[in-house]
Amino acid sequence: MIRLFHVSDVHFGAEDPQAIAWFSERVAAEKPDAVIMTGDLTMRATRDEFQRGGDWLRSLGVPVTLEVGNHDIPYYWDPFRRIFAPYQRYATVERMIERELDLPGVTIVPLKTTARAQWRWNWSKGRVSAGSLRRALAMIEQVPPGRLIFVAAHHPLIEGGTKGTAKTRHGDSALTALAQAGAHAVLSGHVHDPFDVPVEREGRIVRMIGAGTLSKRVRNSPPAFNEIRIVDGRFETIARTMDEATGTAAARRPISEDTAEPRIEPAAIV
Template identity: 50%
Template sequence: MATLFHISDLHFGAEDRSALDWLEAQVRHEKPDAIICTGDLTMRGTKREFDAAADYLAALPVPVSIEPGNHDMPYYHEMLTRLRHPFRRFEAMHSRAHRPVPLPDVSVVSMPTVTPAQWRLNWSKGCVKPRVLAAALQQLSGAGPEVLKLVACHHPLVDADTEGSGSTRGGTQALAALAAAGVDAVLSGHVHDPFDLMVETANGPIRIIGAGTLSERTRATEPSYNRLEWTQQAGLSVTVQVAG
């Protein structure tokens, strides 16, 4: 059996310290095989926030796989840095804290949905670029039918029944391609509320799973994370764990 914790939207700079302490205690007690973090480690993409995120995640006693979120780039007051070096600080944090999921029967494929600029007013929304989708599909092609196939991104590829939205361009087409590739679930964050849905695509159904937030920026749900358990016999189960 594989046990994974799916976390998202820690937002260092607006983090909920008690929620982070609770998560750390859960990790030390439950000892999951790995943690998958689907972005927004910081609030404004500053070096101080990234250092705090790296210190926290690197200290957890299990591997943590980390995706970028739209808050993980320099904020708009640093526009030149945002456009020229959007992921430099994220990559420095990633090199310190990221460790791949070490399970031979679980494949976690990264598919970033963030971009420093786009042709619409709200740059916080998601975008699946063709080259990014192609790279994810290439990685998936090496996983056999007995492997749990998870795709990790920040934005929901299609909007779920939550207060927030991802409004992800190219998301519907990406879901169809991932369904054709046999993906078991797409993990995301961004909307700060958990969800677990089956979505119909042109190539059949696919599951989308969203994690809540561990920051002070809660919406309908208190700080939370998802507990994922998987066996070949029983399949994938998801339980939302809410801070008490």
């Protein structure tokens, strides 16, 4: 069995120290095969936040791939740095960013969904550029037959029924292209609540899987991460929340499972 821990939106600078310690303890005790971090490692993209976030990810002691979130780009009040040097402060995490992971039976492919600027007021929302999609599709094309393909992005490509929204431009068409190319799931964050939604595209099912947050900026669910279990080419998603420390049954409930006829469960929060 392959076990992946999918975590997102830690927001160093607004992190929840108890949630971060809990996640670190789970990694140390359960030793997942890899950690997939789908963005917003920081709150305001400062050097200190990146340093602390990078130190934490390295301390986990397992392979990590990191996507860039909208909070990981300098904010609007620093327009010069945002437009011309948005990645200048990434030195401490550079080797983890958009790292393609090859594990037994599964490949993790990065997809950038952030933008330095957009033709709309809210630049925090997602955008899939033609170049980003092209790079992801090229990586998928190189994946050996018979492997699961998980695409890692920060923004959900389509809405998953959560309180928060991504409104990802070109996300719908990107999802179709990824499904056609053979992707089995798109992992994301941004909305701070877990979900797992099977979507049919071109006769195939591709899963939209969202992780919760380990920050203080919670919405409809407590601090959480996803555990993805892969057995014999099939996988299930389990939302793990800090409530599991109390022993409540709801704290470790599958939110969707890879079955012959997947059921749609938007925003199934545990």
